[in-house]
Amino acid sequence: MADDARADGPESAPAGDARTEAVGGGGAPVVALDASALMAPVEADLRLFEELDRLLGGYEAVVPATVIAELESLQAGNGAEATAASVGADLAERAEAVATDESYADDALVALAAAGRVDAVVTNDGPLANRVLAADAPVIGLRGRNTLAITEP
Template identity: 55%
Template structure:
């Protein structure tokens, strides 16, 4: 999961975990849906969460949601690079970031992103 995926509940009114359960099956709460967040994404959310702007509120909520995921260290310090580093094509990446999405699809990684008003869909490479 990347930064904007975790901010979608506030910014786009998307219930990310519910949508992922619908698309992929399983449940975060029951531990049958393993969601991974790079440490660089958590760091970015922490930086963005200071202040009172809507972005800061979304980042704060995203940071709380990240606590429900497994945090993984990478060699990359930039969040998008960390997401790419972790992607190997066998799992999905959740992002609403167009440039990152293109990078992932070019690498053969399926991407879950927002479709419609508040739903998610899978794009296969």
Template identity: 55%
Template sequence: MPRVTDRDADTRGDAEDAPTVILDTNALMMPVELNVRVFDELDRVVGDADLVVPGPVLAELEKLAAAGNGTEATAAAVGRDLADRCRVVGTEASYADDAVVELAADAADPNDDDAGNAGYAVTNDRPLRDRLLERGVRVLGLRGRTTLQITEP
């Protein structure tokens, strides 16, 4: 069973030791759909981090935003704008969930010299969360209504 932990912001590392945090589509839509201040929560739980959005996630946000009116389209448009706070990274995967798994697993690989201070993925998608945990990736998801928590593999 996965272990859930919170890390206080006072335990932040140096900038060069900052962990990589991969954001999924629904993570960037949380501010509108769930009233979650996702970047404030990431700062509280993880501290300084290298925030990354896979290219396919950005494409999915653009597609959802262009799909019409309604809360989902608004949330996707806001998420697309919030992605400007992150580094967009291309992947070989064309499907957003596969891209998140690919990048997060690379960031979490302790045998990879380029992995830095391990990694996290932010998602509330249960099947994606399970895939990430199986690959050894720590997952940030909602606890309660507006708070993020870490689930350890």
């Protein structure tokens, strides 16, 4: 996704922008975390929960069970990806695990967003972000080196 929004495309909102308050509609927003977001502390030097605190204030984080399974599968390997997945699995314990009917992690995240069970999805996966935006839900993703921003549909 491009950092600059087009007039006919998704809009990005930096912290403090009025659109950041739209996520959650006044209450504490529920955000779903995907594997790429949970692995970002290692892969992008992102302080994930501190950035979410900065961007949203209070929020509730959830992780689909399929994302947890994906992280477990990835951490069984070797190298940097396995290390990032191991850290991601540890971070996932700070969120509530949620069940869905979908067997694929990306499908579970899109289903949660489309059903209104979450207010936004946190991801650094471009194709997933596009699917979430198409489901009319905001995406929180990496902007710049290690900062999160909200992209509205």
